[in-house]
Amino acid sequence: MKLIDLDSSFSQNHNLIPGSRKGAVIIIPLVCLILALAVVGELLKQTSLEINQLKKSQFHLQATWLGEAAVQRTVRRLKENMDYSGEVWQISSEEMGGVYPGEVIIEIERNSEQNQSTILVRTKASYPADESKRVRVIHEWPVQL
Template structure:
C-alpha cells in the first residue's frame, strides 16, 4: 500500500460542495430577493411621497398666483371707480370708456382691460357698471363685473 495524501475530511458525509463555483446557495438567493423587493417597496413609497409633495407645492403656487390676479383686479376696480367719478365730475355727459393697461404697467407681464358704462334704471338712479379683465399672454386669467350706484 502506497501512502496517498488525502484530506482528513474528504470522505466525511456533507463534505462535498453541491453547487457550482460562483453560484450562491438557495437561501442566500432568497434573502437577496427579499432585500431587493424591500428596497423597491421603499423606493415606491418615497417616490409617491415626493410626487405628492411636489403636487401640493404646485397647487399652492397656482393658488397664490390666482390670489395675486384677484388682488390686481380689485385694484383695477378701485382705480376705475375713481377714474369714472373724476370723469363724471368733469363731464356730466360721460357715458363710459374702455381703459387698457399695457403689460409694462402691471407686474408679471399682465395686461388689463377695464370697460366702464353708465346705466340708468328708468328713474333717477344711475349705475356705474365695471367689467375688468386681467390677461396673461392674451389669455383671460380674471374677469369680474361690478355695479356701483352713483349719487
C-alpha cells in the same frame, strides 16, 4: 433507531437561506424607492395646485383694484364731462408695474326716473387682460355727483 446527521441537514437548510435573501435585499429597497417617489410626486402635485390657487387669488385681487381705480377714473371724467358714457380702459403691463396688462370695461347707467345726480357705474375688470387664465370681477357702484 435511526440516526440523523444534524450537521448535513443544517448545512443544506443554511445554504438555502442566503440564496433566498438575495432577492429580498433587492426588492425591499426597490419597494421603498417606489413609495418614496410616489410621496414626492404627490407633494409636487399638491405644490403645483397651491401655486395655481395663489396666482388666481393674486389675479382676483388685482382685478378688484382695477375696478376700484376705474370708478375713481369715471368720477373724475364725469366731473369734467357729464356726457361721459364709459370706455374700455386698457392698462399696459408697464403702467401697472407688473407682468400682465389689465382691462376694465366701464359702463354708465343713467336712470331718467331718479335724480340725475345718482348714476350707476358698472365695471368689468379683467386681469390678465389677454390671458386664458384671466380673472374677471364685475361690480356695480352707485355714484352721487
